[in-house]
Amino acid sequence: MRLGHFESLRPVCPRCLATGGAAVPLVLGMVEEATAEDVRWGTLVCGDAACAMEYPIVDGVPILVPDLRGWMAANGHLLTTRTDLPAAMEGVLGDGFGPDSAFNATRQHLSSYGWDHYGDLDPETPPGEAGSVVRCLDAGLDRLGALPAGPVLDLGCGAGRTSFELAERTGGLVVGLDLHWPLLMLARRVMERGEAVFPLRRSGIAYDRRRIEARFTGAERVDFWIGDAMFPPFPPRRFALVAAMNVLDCVASPPALLRAIDGAAADGGGAILATPFDWSTQATPVEAWLGGHSQRGDDAGRCEAVLARLLTPGAHPQSVGRLHAEGEALDMPWTVRMHDRACMQYLAHIVMLRT
Structure with a gap:
């Protein structure tokens, strides 16, 4: 820390x-x-x-979550995971654990996020394939325009690339907050050593270890903490900018996340929100989905319509109090690599906000 x-x-x-x-x-x-x-x-x-x-x-x-013991019970084994496994032995262990193991689920997460966050810096990656998160963030920042000086909060920072980009773009302190320990360790290695190291899935449970030089101007102004995006552990109105890239459909209560962003943004500050509305009951109960169900309701199940009302003070019982949309929302492609022969193509909905 x-x-x-x-x-x-x-x-x-x-x-x-x-x-x-x-x-x-x-x-x-x-x-x-x-x-x-x-x-x-x-x-x-x-x-x-x-x-x-x-x-x-x-x-x-620092591990700063409301239910500390719950998080530790679920993730404690990851805190003591070895980080010095040779690449070949990692493959041997992955074969032994099998495709449905937590070990290989973690490798898949690291592969998909590591590739999107740092694959564009790899000479072996064809131009334009990786880096969706950077392109979406850049588009949102360009549309949002000038912001007051101050620190930046990166909610759901994952493997950390957005935090480094935000440090370069804003010149302020940046803290990346996430609940996923292995991804945060990937981000910290970039912060401390200037290299991204992660397993890249070839097919099945066959992975290659990628080591990519990743040095960023302003990395000394970035730090990564374990924290819950719905309860960022900071005083209110502390941040000139809050970013939440593909987090909204990964929390138990999307309105609670929006209120957290609203409360964290400083007066005169801004926020960038991106989501493909890719709902899953593993993260969000159906009743909490913003659209994506209740097609007979007022919004006919249209996710973006519900989100727009939540971001319009007074337009919804759970509307935020301060944030409001800045200009028209953007829809941009977001590619998630699964393995050599499979990618998922999302259309991320990007909203720029001001207090």
Whole structure:
């Protein structure tokens, strides 16, 4: 955890935020390994003695989620996963675990996200194939226009490319927030070593390890934290810009995510939201889908129509209070690579917002 980010962004206790709406500052607790610039191993502690929740800092990543024990129980095995497996042995283990194992599910995630986030920097990738996330982000930023100076929040940052691009474009501090530990480790390796290393799926459970040089201007202004996009652990109205690229259809409550973005954006600030409305009950209950069901309702199941009303104060019972659309929304292709012979083509709906 970069101390400059901690001191500037002043994170708050996510448990207190989620249960009572209180923005209680976190303080440094135990520090077991640190330098003058960052904490590698330690804890952050809630400043309210009635809570006193202790959040671990693991490999430089603070884990700031409302249900800490729940997240740790589900992800604890990933925190101790070896990172020094030779490529050939990783393949041997993948064969042994089998295609339906958590090991290979993680490799698929790393393959798809790693390729989209950094494949455009790989000389072996044909031009224009990878990098959808960068193209969509750039289009949204260009349409959004000038923003006030200040820090940037990248919700659902995944493998981290958007955070680096935001640092280059804005010149401010950027914090990338995500719940997926392996993807965040990929992002941190880029931050610390200037290289993206990930398994790239060939077919079946056959993978090749890709190592791509990935150095970005302003990487020293980026940090990556584990956090819930619906409860970003920061004081209200802290960020000049909030980005949420393909997150809306990955949370339990899309209106709660929109309220979180609305609350995090500073006065005069902005936000960029991108989503293909690719709903799944694994992430979002059907009743919470924005459209995509209830075709007999007022919006005839049209996702973009429901989203537009949620982003218009007073137009929906769950509308946000401050954010409003800036110009017309964009629809842009977003390619997700599955393996050598398969890609999924989405049409991402991109909305630019202002407070």
